Amino acid sequence: MRFSFSRLASSCKARLHQTLRDRTRPEIAFVLWPAPLSSPSPSTPFASRPPLPSAIPGSISVVKGIHRKVSNEFIQELKDILQDNMTLDYEERCFHGKLLNSYHRAVNVPDVIVFPRSQDDVQKFVIECNKYTVPIVPYGGATSIEGQTLAPHGGVCIDMSLMKKIKSLNVDDLDIVVERGIGWIELNEYLKPYGLFFPLDPVFRYGTMRENVINLQAVLANGEVVKTGSRARKSAAEYDLAHLLIGSEGTLVLRKFSYCMIQGQPDFDLVLALNAFWDTEAYAQEQMLIVQKIVSEHNGSDFVYVEDAEAKEELWKIRKRALWACYAMAPNNYEAITTDVCVPLSRLAECISKSKQELDASPLLCMVIAHAGDGNFHTVIIFDPDQEEQCQEAERLNHFMIHTALSMEGTCTGEHGVATGKMKYLEKELGTGALRTMKRIKSVLDPNDIMNPGKLIPPHICI
Numbered sequence: 111m112r113f114s115f116s117r118l119a120s121s122c123k124a125r126l127h128q129t130l131r132d133r134t135r136p137e138i139a140f141v142l143w144p145a146p147l148s149s150p151s152p153s154t155p156f157a158s159r160p161p162l163p164s165a166i167p168g169s170i171s172v173v174k175g176i177h178r179k180v181s182n183e184f185i186q187e188l189k190d191i192l193q194d195n196m197t198l199d200y201e202e203r204c205f206h207g208k209l210l211n212s213y214h215r216a217v218n219v220p221d222v223i224v225f226p227r228s229q230d231d232v233q234k235f236v237i238e239c240n241k242y243t244v245p246i247v248p249y250g251g252a253t254s255i256e257g258q259t260l261a262p263h264g265g266v267c268i269d270m271s272l273m274k275k276i277k278s279l280n281v282d283d284l285d286i287v288v289e290r291g292i293g294w295i296e297l298n299e300y301l302k303p304y305g306l307f308f309p310l311d312p313v314f315r316y317g318t319m320r321e322n323v324i325n326l327q328a329v330l331a332n333g334e335v336v337k338t339g340s341r342a343r344k345s346a347a348e349y350d351l352a353h354l355l356i357g358s359e360g361t362l363v364l365r366k367f368s369y370c371m372i373q374g375q376p377d378f379d380l381v382l383a384l385n386a387f388w389d390t391e392a393y394a395q396e397q398m399l400i401v402q403k404i405v406s407e408h409n410g411s412d413f414v415y416v417e418d419a420e421a422k423e424e425l426w427k428i429r430k431r432a433l434w435a436c437y438a439m440a441p442n443n444y445e446a447i448t449t450d451v452c453v454p455l456s457r458l459a460e461c462i463s464k465s466k467q468e469l470d471a472s473p474l475l476c477m478v479i480a481h482a483g484d485g486n487f488h489t490v491i492i493f494d495p496d497q498e499e500q501c502q503e504a505e506r507l508n509h510f511m512i513h514t515a516l517s518m519e520g521t522c523t524g525e526h527g528v529a530t531g532k533m534k535y536l537e538k539e540l541g542t543g544a545l546r547t548m549k550r551i552k553s554v555l556d557p558n559d560i561m562n563p564g565k566l567i568p569p570h571i572c573i
């Protein structure tokens with residue numbers, strides 16, 4: 111059967127929307143605090159939002175890039191490798207070149223989209239791009255929000271969505287080896303009958319993706335395949351390559367497989383509207399009462415806790431859909447900046463309350479969505495992209511929170527990453543020494559700068 115791109119395009123879009131819903135990961139605790147609203151707030155569901163505007167005026171800038179036309183020879187060689195699993199369709203290129211949940215835009219879109227089906231395709235594809243020095247933009251679920259999957263320099267977007275194989279499930283060792291295209295929810299559906307799950311939620315208990323991926327297999331920019339280690343949980347045999355590569359935002363390698371830790375379903379968990387997981391019922395009840403007392407002492411409202419499986423599912427859904435709930439409070443064309451600063455735990459309350467004060471004083475619609483367990487919290491700042499003063503105010507609030515977090519020895523991003531959106535804060539957070547080291551690593555692994563160029567490392571950093 112011939113492969114149909116229009117079918118693939120619509121299934122990709124459906125998959126992406128599904129992924130967006132699936133990958134909205136719940137965290138430990140959440141509180142939604144709307145600040146005063148000066149703008150009108152008709153309630154419009156996310157599904158009916160029109161396509162995002164192609165450019166945002168004013169202070170919220172469009173990511174610049176230098177576009178070099180890809181040659182016909184290159185396209186022909188890609189076709190020889192990928193046959194029908196690629197497209198030059200303009201609509202598809204625009205779809206992959208925009209972000210669905212973020213205001214960041216790029217001046218260019220990718221020139222080609224490829225959908226590899228095999229490990230072999232991936233490797234040959236990278237060799238080809240390196241030969242012609244064509245930028246590669248890796249594309250997974252496309253839920254990142256700081257510009258990670260934009261293609262400011264054009265090039266090829268490699269959509270991994272057809273690579274979802276489970277290579278091995280090792281129940282006795284509690285690990286699983288999966289291709290990069292599999293989604294978190296899909297993986298958990300697969301694991302459910304075994305009484306197992308791939309965690310991340312809640313992060314304070316299980317750790318982030320970095321802690322849950324033991325090792326990985328990846329293709330370097332020159333086409334060489336590397337494995338960062340074994341399935342053993344611990345190893346003192348190497349540099350910690352896995353953790354260097356996870357979270358490198360596609361700037362160092364193209365990941366093929368991940369060796370992930372999995373867990374048994376907890377014996378008992380209790381979900382609070384301030385959410386948490388505990389091992390025993392008695393401990394859970396005790397903690398819940400303590401939290402309830404604290405909430406009421408501080409004039410908290412709507413404290414909810416549930417034990418029933420269905421009710422827990424419902425409560426998680428509220429958290430998962432928080433971003434769309436925020437969008438629904440504003441007119442259709444409004445955009446959101448979703449912040450994710452993270453500070454040492456002892457400074458969290460102070461950081462949230464300083465941020466909240468600033469947000470409350472702002473004319474913009476702002477919400478705080480907190481994770482109480484790991485020092486990370488989100489705010490959603492809603493603004494009208496067509497009004498310059500609103501763009502500036504949204505940017506100002508974002509700057510304020512980031513600088514507040516940095517002054518508390520925190521980070522500009524606990525989860526969402528850097529890409530193009532947070533690049534400007536890295537020098538202050540990390541210093542030039544760390545950035546130069548990152549640049550050195552990048553230039554050794556990717557001397558032609560083809561791996562997701564223009565992301566993560568500020569362009570002015572020299573080796």
Ligand SMILES: Cc1cc2nc3c(=O)[nH]c(=O)nc-3n(C[C@H](O)[C@H](O)[C@H](O)COP(=O)(O)OP(=O)(O)OC[C@H]3O[C@@H](n4cnc5c(N)ncnc54)[C@H](O)[C@@H]3O)c2cc1C
Nearest residue numbers: 135211248249250251252253254258290359360364365525
């Ligand atoms: C509503 C909402 C809620 C969110 N909640 C959370 C949250 O709770 N916690 C959290 O951590 N994040 C959260 N995020 C951010 C985002 O979902 C995560 O960063 C997520 O890990 C991105 O995964 P993805 O598969 O969608 O990757 P993508 O967006 O497709 O890509 C992310 C980065 O990985 C690179 N990449 C993709 N595939 C490969 C590959 N095969 N090899 C190398 N690089 C590759 C891309 O180039 C890009 O730089 C949220 C986002 C939204 C919109």
